[in-house]
Amino acid sequence: MARYSILSLARNALTGHRDWPELWRSPEPKPAYDVVIVGGGGHGLATAYYLAKEHGVTDVAVVEKGWLAGGNIARNTTIIRSNYLWDESAAIYEHGLKLWEGLSRELNFNVMLRQRGVMNLAHTEHDVRESIRRVNANRLNGVDAEWLDAEGVKAFCPTISISPDVRYPVLGATLQRRGGVARHDAVAWGYARGADARGVDIVQHCEVTGIRQVRGRVTGVETSRGFIGARKVALVAAGHSSVLAEMAGLRLPVESHPLQAMVSEPLKPVLDCVVMSNAVHVYISQSDKGELVLGAGIDSFNSYGQRGGLHVLEDQLAALMQLFPAFSRARLLRSWGGIVDVCPDASPIVSKTPVEGLYINCGWGTGGFKATPSSGWTFAHTIARDEPHKLNAPFALDRFTSGALIDEHGAAAVAH
Amino acid sequence: MMRIECPWCGGRDETEFHYGGEAHIARPEDPDALSDEAWADYLFMRANPRGVHAERWMHAQGCRQWFNVLRHTASHEVVAVYPMGAPRPDHPETAA
Numbered sequence: 403m404a405r406y407s408i409l410s411l412a413r414n415a416l417t418g419h420r421d422w423p424e425l426w427r428s429p430e431p432k433p434a435y436d437v438v439i440v441g442g443g444g445h446g447l448a449t450a451y452y453l454a455k456e457h458g459v460t461d462v463a464v465v466e467k468g469w470l471a472g473g474n475i476a477r478n479t480t481i482i483r484s485n486y487l488w489d490e491s492a493a494i495y496e497h498g499l500k501l502w503e504g505l506s507r508e509l510n511f512n513v514m515l516r517q518r519g520v521m522n523l524a525h526t527e528h529d530v531r532e533s534i535r536r537v538n539a540n541r542l543n544g545v546d547a548e549w550l551d552a553e554g555v556k557a558f559c560p561t562i563s564i565s566p567d568v569r570y571p572v573l574g575a576t577l578q579r580r581g582g583v584a585r586h587d588a589v590a591w592g593y594a595r596g597a598d599a600r601g602v603d604i605v606q607h608c609e610v611t612g613i614r615q616v617r618g619r620v621t622g623v624e625t626s627r628g629f630i631g632a633r634k635v636a637l638v639a640a641g642h643s644s645v646l647a648e649m650a651g652l653r654l655p656v657e658s659h660p661l662q663a664m665v666s667e668p669l670k671p672v673l674d675c676v677v678m679s680n681a682v683h684v685y686i687s688q689s690d691k692g693e694l695v696l697g698a699g700i701d702s703f704n705s706y707g708q709r710g711g712l713h714v715l716e717d718q719l720a721a722l723m724q725l726f727p728a729f730s731r732a733r734l735l736r737s738w739g740g741i742v743d744v745c746p747d748a749s750p751i752v753s754k755t756p757v758e759g760l761y762i763n764c765g766w767g768t769g770g771f772k773a774t775p776s777s778g779w780t781f782a783h784t785i786a787r788d789e790p791h792k793l794n795a796p797f798a799l800d801r802f803t804s805g806a807l808i809d810e811h812g813a814a815a816v817a818h
Numbered sequence: 819m820m821r822i823e824c825p826w827c828g829g830r831d832e833t834e835f836h837y838g839g840e841a842h843i844a845r846p847e848d849p850d851a852l853s854d855e856a857w858a859d860y861l862f863m864r865a866n867p868r869g870v871h872a873e874r875w876m877h878a879q880g881c882r883q884w885f886n887v888l889r890h891t892a893s894h895e896v897v898a899v900y901p902m903g904a905p906r907p908d909h910p911e912t913a914a
């Protein structure tokens with residue numbers, strides 16, 4: 403792998419930047435691999451990277467039905483934080499945030515992490531009590547967290563309105579200063595380049611259509627480019643997880659929904675933090691290009707359509723107008739949708755399955771971007787050792803049978 | 819936005835309706851007799867197909883009646899509307 407540095411920049415400048423190597427190869431799939439990872443999104447690529455880097459497992463293919471990073475990894479609003487309520491969640495998301503903090507150096511690829519602070523607003527007495535409880539829980543878990551009153555919110559984010567004359571006035575907010583945003587494409591490309599350099603084959607335009615098993619053990623995957631044998635198969639298909647699980651005869655507790663987002667025209671810098679509100683339901687940040695990046699909740703119905711209803715966007719914009727009346731004149735540039743796999747307890751599944759050699763990573767729903775590094779890191783461990791790491795052991799598929807759910811609905815202000 | 823045909827009020831915008839998730843999940847007659855796996859399957863496991871899905875809708879801002887719908891989850895096309903309690907109608911794409 404050609405390392406990026408000031409020297410390589412200068413050297414390539416001499417040849418007019420025409421000779422930069424490709425970030426990854428596009429090999430034909432081999433007849434068989436140790437591990438086939440299904441899904442070339444952020445989590446699949448991170449899994450491949452850590453399999454190679456941490457566990458020396460390099461006979462690996464990532465098969466992706468579309469193009470690399472065309473799914474949710476490139477459709478999300480990139481909010482990163484680790485201030486979840488329960489111990490299990492705090493541990494896995496905080497591990498992710500720590501990995502984020504070293505990721506540009508680790509990958510020799512600028513993922514543009516900007517830790518500009520994430521505020522979760524409180525609008526009711528109940529919100530306030532739950533938020534302060536969460537701040538305390540976070541601190542006990544070593545996750546940075548602060549409680550701001552309304553004046554503190556205004557001081558941290560001067561553009562926001564804390565007027566008491568609205569239906570749900572801002573009463574305060576939790577603040578995680580280490581939270582922020584990153585560049586979604588760069589994360590996927592950085593992991594892909596790092597995995598490829600360690601020998602992982604990234605095979606695009608290759609759809610998995612079946613999962614072959616012999617006596618309860620996987621032997622490979624049927625694909626649009628033929629059968630590929632594998633000792634281990636790892637499903638990381640986000641919104642399409644149920645479709646793949648069904649190929650192996652498994653039922654999952656997840657349902658697929660559209661989640662939409664939108665951006666405004668680029669504006670001068672007006673917002674240098676991330677603001678999230680569950681009660682009036684919108685979240686917003688400003689991208690480096692100056693666009694306001696907005697999102698909120700899922701469309702209610704099951705869907706694989708990668709699009710949703712306009713009324714869902716209207717609701718988010720109404721919420722935005724209450725919090726930021728100044729943005730009422732901004733024009734929207736575009737909106738889009740992704741398909742998210744939502745779990746009943748709003749927590750992910752990173753797990754072995756009843757089929758030997760088959761592993762599944764799904765259920766991150768509306769909030770898995772922030773966990774891209776720790777999802778890949780723990781899943782790689784699970785695949786390589788055939789047992790979960792202690793960080794993802796609580797996130798096993800069998801928690802729905804044992805009843806040990808990790809209920810992060812609302813508790814963690816878990817829109818994202 | 820989808821248009822949904824309420825069996826009582828006729829075609830209305832999606833915003834008048836409330837979504838009720840997968841249809842035909844009957845509460846087990848005798849939960850105490852179930853294994854943990856069967857109980858988990860009833861409570862949490864869902865078909866979630868990419869294709870025709872049997873689901874419940876309620877006309878929240880109209881007659882407030884529940885009814886069943888067969889809808890394609892990729893095209894969002896509604897292919898059948900039928901009453902609560904009625905069996906899932908045959909549809910070429912639903913033979914599964």
Ligand SMILES: Cc1cc2nc3c(=O)[nH]c(=O)nc-3n(C[C@H](O)[C@H](O)[C@H](O)COP(=O)(O)OP(=O)(O)OC[C@H]3O[C@@H](n4cnc5c(N)ncnc54)[C@H](O)[C@@H]3O)c2cc1C
Nearest residue numbers: 441443444445467473474475478479481610740770771772
């Ligand atoms: C609008 C939106 C906003 C979001 N905002 C945030 C946020 O602010 N913060 C946050 O933390 N999270 C957010 N998320 C959630 C986050 O994007 C996801 O949890 C995460 O990206 C999912 O993991 P992934 O990157 O691997 O998924 P994906 O990129 O979707 O990867 C899955 C891949 O599997 C492939 N695949 C599917 N079926 C097959 C098959 N049969 N064969 C081969 N390949 C297949 C798909 O083509 C896809 O590329 C948001 C999501 C959306 C849609």
Ligand SMILES: [Zn+2]
Nearest residue numbers: 824827877881
């Ligand atoms: Zn009606």
